Every structure is written in structure tokens, then in C-alpha cells.
Amino acid sequence: MEIPVIRNVLEANTRLAGNLKRRFAEHGVLALNLISSPGAGKTTLLERTLKDLAGEFRMAVIEGDLQTDNDARRVAATGAQAVQINTDGGCHLDSGMVEDALASFQLDQIDILFIENVGNLVCPVEFDCGEDAKIALLSVTEGDDKPEKYPLLFHRAAVMLLNKIDLLPYVDFNTATAAAHARRLNKDLDLFEISCRTGEGLEPWYAWLRQAVQRKRNVNAAHGQA
């Protein structure tokens, strides 16, 4: 019984994700689905990014959490638009939840929409939220074996951000090992080593965002001419 039902849920989600993709494309919104373990630093990454790029892009955030609106409040304090989704115990966001949250935004006023998923390396990976790319965040305190042990995320992500590199002197983490495992799963993975606490290494991530926004605009312009 269980597996067919889960398939139906996934299929229904994929249909809804298709609608979201069309809406994001229509309004030229770059949508990024941010996935990590609890406490890897998703919200701190967003706080930094929203502040540092505030002059360049119009950005909005959908925050997914089981409970509390702490993260949406942290993100809104940077001046960005933020909507909180509480899953009431649910382990991931899905396209239906994202669609509901979009009612709070004017999509043609947004360049980048960050979807901060529930802290979980497993379930969020299965549920497309209409995003252009999944961004995997791994902190060095979690261990260099995580890409090998949770392969689907690193297989599907466009970017792996290796966070908390300021803690490298105090933990047993081999960056080369983690990178090799991740690249074996996904040879096209863009990998950036960062510290959201100190700000180290964030510039290449911002450059990636600028390129991704530009690609999205080019596609949109080409469609407009067609």
C-alpha cells in the first residue's frame, strides 16, 4: 500500500511544481531551494546574502519550519520580504505550500526567491518546489562523510556550500574527502567554502548568484522575442 500512495503524492507535487516553474519563468524570478541538516547555517547564510546584495537584487524568502517564526523574523530584519510556512511537524516543504506562500509576494518585484526548506538532509530532496536549483549547505562540523551517506541531495544540487570553515582547526574534517565524494555523485557541482560567521569565501557564491540571475534574464529575454 505505502509505496504507490507516496508515488501519487510525489506525482501531484511534480505537477504543481511545473506550474510554479512556469510562473517563476514568466516573471523572471530565480528560485533557489536551500537544503541542509538542522543548524548547518541556512538562515545565517540568508542574512548575510540579503544584506550584502541588497543594493543589487530584489530578494524574497520563504521560510519553512516545523514550528516558530524565528527564522522569518531574522530574515525580515535585513529588510527582505519574508513569509513563514509552518509545516506543523511535517519534514519538508512541497509545491502546494510554496504556491500558498506566493500569495504574499508580487513576483514581478522579485529577482531572487530563496526557499529555506525544513532542516533535513533526506525528505526535502524528493519534493520539487519549482526551483531553478537546489543549494546544498553542509557544515564542516557534520563530518566529511555526509555526501556519501546522504547522496541524493548532493546528486541533485547545483551548488554545495561548505559552511563553518572557521571551525576547521577544531574538528576532524577533510575538505578534499567531502569534495571528492560530492563530485563523484555530481561532476557539475559548484562547490564554495564559506564561513557565514566571518564572511570568508562568500564572494564566489555571490558571483554564482549574479550569473544565475543573468542566465534567467537572458532566457526570459529570448522568450519575449519569440
Next chain:
Amino acid sequence: MEIPVIRNVLEANTRLAGNLKRRFAEHGVLALNLISSPGAGKTTLLERTLKDLAGEFRMAVIEGDLQTDNDARRVAATGAQAVQINTDGGCHLDSGMVEDALASFQLDQIDILFIENVGNLVCPVEFDCGEDAKIALLSVTEGDDKPEKYPLLFHRAAVMLLNKIDLLPYVDFNTATAAAHARRLNKDLDLFEISCRTGEGLEPWYAWLRQAVQRKRNVNAAHGQA
């Protein structure tokens, strides 16, 4: 459609968990379900505990992972019996998987059975594996807001192990805040601050294990006389 099916899955699991509880009681096995985020230190905790208490208790481990048998090999290297369950992408262990794994053990040769769940703060909490107690492991690198943001685990756990306290000087973590949130969810929670890396603080955890084994033996002895 979705919710009733998930309920049926949970109900079927709860029935199987009841069978496991009877088997564990019959053989006087203390079963502990170890739950945390990926990389919080579950396997390192087990390596330490299995080595340090090898002379006192007969211990076995069921290792749950999406893929790889790395953790079972690490644990087996201590001399303990270990069985790996690969969930093939599944986000939690359930009683059916644990029952299958038990075929590898002689239960009357075991004092403590550790069930190391898949690294995930959400889904494993819902699925009883027949354990006497859930043990929540939180590392200080994950942030002091995690009990508030992932409340069900801390509500249901008997013990919260606050791990990686050797990293406290390098992170923004308020132990009193985390403890207060956790105790608001669960006033009976036993809380131990530990570092599995340095070995600091492990003795009170071992004392808890000794008491829990003794309680289980007393219950068993009382049943034997009845």
C-alpha cells in the same frame, strides 16, 4: 488521501513495536533509540560508550543509514555486535526493519541494544522501534534554538545529550537557553553535557545507563516471580 494512509502506516508500526517491546522485556534487553541531526556524533558516542563499558555490559548495535555500512564497521571495530540496516533512501527506521535486524542477534546475550537511527530530527521521532527510551543527541554547533524548532523529539526523549562541548568557545551557543527550551517541552528530561571527542562529561551518561539496565533487570525479576 494522504493523512489516513500515514496513520495506517503509523498504526501498523505501533503494533509491531508492541511485539518488539515484549521480546525486549522477555530477554531483559534495554533498547535505546538514538536520534539526532546528521553529523551530531551518534556513531562517535557509540564508539566511546561501547569501548568504555565493554567490561560491564554485553552491547549490540543496529545501525540505520540511507546507504553505506561505514557506521556499522566503525562500531564493530570496538568488538560489539553490529548490524547495518540500509533504508535505501528512507528517512527513518521502523519496527519492521528492527525486527528483521534482530534475526542476527541472540537477545538473551544482550544487556543493551542501541538503535542508531537515520540522521534526521523529524521523521524518526514518529516511528516507535520498541525502545525503552529515545536518546536525543544535539551538538552545540547546531544552535541553541533547536529544541524549540524541533520540539517533538525533545518532548519524547528521556535523555538529551548535548555533544561537542569542546567547541563551545568557538560557536554562539547558550547552553542555558537550549536547556530551558528542552525542559519546557519535557520537565523530566535528563540532560548531560558531553564531548565524545575529548571524553569530557561521559561519566554521568554511563551512570544513567547503569541505572536504566538495573531498572530493566528489577522489572524482569519482578515479572519472573509473578
